[in-house]
Amino acid sequence: TKRYNMEGKLPSRPTIRLPTSKSKVMITLHDVKAVIQRLLTDPRNNPEDFEFFGGDPRAPPPQNLDYVGHLNTGQAYLQTHAKLCVEEGDQVLAVPLAIDGASISQLHSMELVAVKIALGILTKDARKKEYNWASIGYIEKVPEADGRSRALSKEANHLEEQDRISSQDDSDSDHYMPGVGDKNTQDWHAMVSKILEGFVDLCETGFMWDHFYKGQLYENIKYKVFVPFIRCDNKEADTICARYQNRSTTNQICRYCHILTRKADQHLAVIVYKTKTEIQNLIQKGKTTRLKELSQEYLINAFYDLRFSLANDRSIHGACPADMLHSVLLGIFKYLLSIFYEM
Helix, strand or coil, rough: CCCCCCCCCEEEEEEEEEECCCCCEEEEECCCCHHHHHHHHCCCCHHHEEECCCHHCCCCCCCCCCCCCCCCCCCCCCCHHHCCCCCCCCCEEEECCEEEEEEEECCCCCCEEEEEEECCCEEEHHHHHHHCCCCEHHHHHCCCCCCCHHHHHHHHCHHHHHHHHHHHHHHCCCCECCCCCCHHHHHHHHHHHHHHHCCCCHHHCCCEEEEEEECCCEEEEEEEEECCCCCCCCCEEEEHEEEEECCCCCCCCCEEEEECHHCCCCCCCCCCCCCHHHHHHHCCCHHHHHHHCCCCCCCCCHHCCCCCCCCCCCHHCCCCCCHHHHHHHHHHHHHHHHHHHHC
């Protein structure tokens, strides 16, 4: 640990009490500062893997940007930079998130969800490389107390089950997570909230960094962090935005806007986007009927504490792009082919 500068950077496993199920779970966490340090210093990245304006890590965006290129040319980056970078040395660091679940047994109910981050100062090609994404925590899908997966876990005396049993004696150390409503989705958001605690703090404080680039040391860069988007599939995106999973019978079909399901085929419809302020006010006031009309869950959203693009107030409701695999390749394309052959 000393040789590889890992002192104080090993994973931790705090215990929390979930607000809806009241289950006691352990969350695996990685220190987000250590994770970002690892990504910034990975020796496998070359100078061409980084994208800076004019080849200078401290340079601001040009006044009249006349092209669309990497992540730092989008409006999310440009307007966030304009509002956050007010002193010499200030620089914006976009940190995309990736959230995806994977089954860890033949039972679908036993699932693990990894929360990962990457650096927006890396090019798109560099971010396609596995080592440029690092986990900051893991969400375990909590099985029902009398479910088959929990029964099998107990019978096998799995290490996770031993940890769970041994941790039941120290109830005084439980950390109760806040929540509202009675949906299981609130437990999911409570676990994510615990994982994001360090990241939320980093968004508020920023951090200082001396960047070594092309043989030159650029000192005292104050990086200010924001999340431009989250990589996830449609199922996770709806959970992240607290939108109803069902699409065929809900009043509103989209997690981004207020389009009614019955009007989703109207390509000239006027789009009104969902905003963080709008949804959060309804949750704080307990307006469950209005939330149901918007096809939104009544819960405390873990992602409302994060800093997203300052170009608007859409927050997480504007940061989950469509999933290409399920929306396009296995969605629109598949439907178009079937319509073409049938009609």
